[in-house]
Amino acid sequence: MIKRxxxxxxxxxxxxxxxxxxxxxxxxxxxxxxxxEPELKxxxxxxxxxxxxxxxxxxxxITYIPxxxxxxxxxxxxxxxxAPEVSxxxxxxxxxxxxxxxxxxxxxxxxxKTGIDRSKYYQGALNTNVVGKKLYGxxxxxxxxxxxxxxxxxxxxxxxxxxxxDMAKKVYKKGQIAAMEVPPGGGWGAWLFPAFVASAGGRMxxxxxxKVAFDEQPAIDALKxxxxxxxxxxxxVQDSANSFQNGLVATKISGPWxxxxxxxxxxxxxxxxALVPAKTKDGIHASNIGGENLVIYKSAKNPQAxxxxxxxLTYRPENAILCAEVTGNFPVLLEAAQDDRYRKDxxxxxxxxxxxxxxxxxxxxxxxxxxxxxxxxxxDQALSGELSPEEALKQAAKKANLLxxxxx
Amino acid sequence: xxxxxxxxxxxxxxxALLKKEKYREYIAGYLFIAPLIVYxxxxxxxxxxxxxxxxxxxxxxxxxxxxxxxxxxxxxxxxTLFYPMFWPSLWITLKYILMITPISLTIxxxxxxxxxxxxxGQAFFRTAFYIPVVTPGVAQAALWKWILDPKFxxxxxxxxxxxxxxxxxxxxxxxxxxxxxxxxxxxxxxWGGLGYNIxxxxxxxxxxxxxxxxxxxxxxxNSANTLIxxxxxxxxxxxxxxxxxxxxxxxxxxxxxxxxxxxGPNDSTLSYVLSLYNHAFRYYEMGIACxxxxxxxxxxxxxxxxxxxxxxxTIDD
Numbered sequence: 001m002i003k004r005x006x007x008x009x010x011x012x013x014x015x016x017x018x019x020x021x022x023x024x025x026x027x028x029x030x031x032x033x034x035x036x037e038p039e040l041k042x043x044x045x046x047x048x049x050x051x052x053x054x055x056x057x058x059x060x061x062i063t064y065i066p067x068x069x070x071x072x073x074x075x076x077x078x079x080x081x082x083a084p085e086v087s088x089x090x091x092x093x094x095x096x097x098x099x100x101x102x103x104x105x106x107x108x109x110x111x112x113k114t115g116i117d118r119s120k121y122y123q124g125a126l127n128t129n130v131v132g133k134k135l136y137g138x139x140x141x142x143x144x145x146x147x148x149x150x151x152x153x154x155x156x157x158x159x160x161x162x163x164x165x166d167m168a169k170k171v172y173k174k175g176q177i178a179a180m181e182v183p184p185g186g187g188w189g190a191w192l193f194p195a196f197v198a199s200a201g202g203r204m205x206x207x208x209x210x211k212v213a214f215d216e217q218p219a220i221d222a223l224k225x226x227x228x229x230x231x232x233x234x235x236x237v238q239d240s241a242n243s244f245q246n247g248l249v250a251t252k253i254s255g256p257w258x259x260x261x262x263x264x265x266x267x268x269x270x271x272x273x274a275l276v277p278a279k280t281k282d283g284i285h286a287s288n289i290g291g292e293n294l295v296i297y298k299s300a301k302n303p304q305a306x307x308x309x310x311x312x313l314t315y316r317p318e319n320a321i322l323c324a325e326v327t328g329n330f331p332v333l334l335e336a337a338q339d340d341r342y343r344k345d346x347x348x349x350x351x352x353x354x355x356x357x358x359x360x361x362x363x364x365x366x367x368x369x370x371x372x373x374x375x376x377x378x379x380d381q382a383l384s385g386e387l388s389p390e391e392a393l394k395q396a397a398k399k400a401n402l403l404x405x406x407x408x
Numbered sequence: 409x410x411x412x413x414x415x416x417x418x419x420x421x422x423x424a425l426l427k428k429e430k431y432r433e434y435i436a437g438y439l440f441i442a443p444l445i446v447y448x449x450x451x452x453x454x455x456x457x458x459x460x461x462x463x464x465x466x467x468x469x470x471x472x473x474x475x476x477x478x479x480x481x482x483x484x485x486x487x488t489l490f491y492p493m494f495w496p497s498l499w500i501t502l503k504y505i506l507m508i509t510p511i512s513l514t515i516x517x518x519x520x521x522x523x524x525x526x527x528x529g530q531a532f533f534r535t536a537f538y539i540p541v542v543t544p545g546v547a548q549a550a551l552w553k554w555i556l557d558p559k560f561x562x563x564x565x566x567x568x569x570x571x572x573x574x575x576x577x578x579x580x581x582x583x584x585x586x587x588x589x590x591x592x593x594x595x596x597x598x599w600g601g602l603g604y605n606i607x608x609x610x611x612x613x614x615x616x617x618x619x620x621x622x623x624x625x626x627x628x629x630n631s632a633n634t635l636i637x638x639x640x641x642x643x644x645x646x647x648x649x650x651x652x653x654x655x656x657x658x659x660x661x662x663x664x665x666x667x668x669x670x671x672g673p674n675d676s677t678l679s680y681v682l683s684l685y686n687h688a689f690r691y692y693e694m695g696i697a698c699x700x701x702x703x704x705x706x707x708x709x710x711x712x713x714x715x716x717x718x719x720x721x722t723i724d725d
Contacts, residue, residue, distance in 0.1 A: 185672065236579060240561075241559075372690065380674040403490070
């Protein structure tokens with residue numbers, strides 16, 4: 001019996017021996033790197049990383065995770081002490097992660113021997129990594145929204161809100177053609193909303209970011225525009241699958257990530273891209289901003305290798321372009337954005353111009369919650385007719401300000 | 409047994425215990441069930457205990473949790489500023505249950521009654537009705553999304569092109585109207601569980617002894633009489649089982665909302681568990697999410713106890 005017991009122990013021991021080396025290898029030698037599951041250019045990303053490995057001798061272990069699940073998985077990994085060393089991180093999450101003290105401050109590296117010249121990046125994108133004057137990441141890509149329009153339905157895109165409404169009246173056909181894909185409420189609509197607010201000359205938060213400003217007139221006007229456009233956009237038309245791609249919708253606000261899909265899957269769609277219409281002739285054609293950053297976690301075992309990796313991926317123009325293309329957005333390096341593929345492409349160059357007037361997202365820690373539960377809810381209430389735009393936004397602002405005060 | 413070992417009775421500890429036949433059997437037994445016990449402890453008991461602990465903390469999963477006592481519970485119930493969707497989401501879940509429960513108790517019963525007669529193609533229909541049960545939620549969602557598409561969907565096409573129907577009903581963007589979204593999801597949910605409920609009803613029907621029907625017919629009863637006086641009373645335990653398990657399951661409804669509407673439009677389909685999920689994985693309020701799950705557990709427990717107390721569940725009642 002003792003013998004049998006001993007042999008059982010031996011088997012367990014053997015299995016443990018077989019399993020552990022894998023764990024040890026992953027922890028010591030390699031930089032673990034979490035990225036979104038890319039639909040495009042996966043091989044090229046791997047090729048670039050392989051080049052990095054050859055140049056520096058470090059090992060990189062890429063883990064692909066679907067975008068919709070990324071933040072959930074990442075947070076769970078952090079909670080269980082299994083954080084990667086480097087990962088993508090959505091812009092609004094950087095301040096939260098930094099405040100929580102789990103991100104590595106990169107200032108010593110950025111100013112060190114293998115440092116960077118910060119002025120080579122788009123400052124808007126770089127600044128999404130700065131929390132309390134400290135650098136916590138490097139920008140990976142940036143994006144904004146602009147106006148897509150269907151060339152078969154409208155000849156020239158509207159440049160002001162009045163022109164837009166005139167166009168809507170002309171192009172609208174009940175049950176057939178919608179003038180605009182009116183954004184829904186909720187988190188998505190709330191992300192698009194600042195583009196309209198800024199185009200009316202307003203802003204979402206006060207300049208010192210201590211209270212919200214989306215109860216002021218520009219925001220109310222922006223929401224009224226959506227309601228006006230809703231009159232010429234039947235839900236039954238715009239809610240059908242791929243309504244814009246199938247030529248049922250005249251205008252739509254969205255980002256550059258749509259372009260490759262439109263071109264590949266809908267060759268008959270003749271679309272154009274224009275700047276977001278301004279409220280008045282002399283107003284600005286503003287947009288919102290989005291994008292991802294590359295961050296390093298404090299728990300990283302080899303921070304120097306991690307730093308060199310993110311520097312390699314974002315600081316070399318050819319890699320900066322690649323990283324932007326993998327995610328369907330724009331490069332964050334000024335030099336990379338000068339590439340012909342952006343300046344010559346008639347759609348992409350509009351986005352590039354639109355980026356100049358893109359408004360930075362508020363950097364308060366609760367912004368995601370305010371965006372989803374408060375602004376998104378207010379848009380929902382106004383779009384469903386439950387409250388007037390003024391009423392909805394005023395109530396929302398009151399709530400948001402209380403929430404901001406709690407965070408202080 | 410080796411004599412050397414038996415000769416040293418003073419040795420204690422596990423090896424000495426192993427000598428005794430009785431203990432050897434015990435140990436063998438425990439070893440056999442060990443995998444399941446380990447699984448149960450690691451993946452069921454521990455998470456439950458941990459989430460109870462976390463429900464008394466504020467925890468964003470990135471920093472250390474801080475103990476806040478009962479604050480999460482109190483805030484959920486009272487602080488509509490920070491947790492505005494707690495009460496509405498509970499109400500939405502209740503509405504969903506009120507819609508789905510009658511459908512999922514009656515329609516499967518009717519179908520089971522039909523399938524229990526000697527209808528042609530019985531095997532085919534049984535399989536067909538059961539298919540949704542083994543279809544993954546994502547595939548179901550994709551299918552319904554297509555059926556409900558406002559412009560190209562089957563449902564609207566049917567309404568538009570059928571002479572009488574198009575007078576009575578109008579077409580909708582079903583999933584994007586606050587009035588229709590939740591009922592549509594309830595129908596979807598009922599459809600998804602149809603096959604399972606039919607199967608349980610069929611098992612119940614098969615268990616009713618034929619003699620009861622035979623003697624009833626001898627006494628001159630017709631089919632309606634036997635349905636009301638024999639079939640339904642004999643099915644009481646089955647109906648009770650489906651009611652209780654259905655309520656428990658439907659309180660936790662999540663898939664359809666998460667996949668098809670995300671809780672919209674205007675939060676009209678934000679079910680309790682979807683709201684819980686948002687708190688946990690979107691706003692990183694794990695403490696709040698854990699409290700919500702324990703509140704849900706209490707609600708389900710209470711409802712189930714009330715069921716056991718007030719709903720007739722045995723044939724004699």
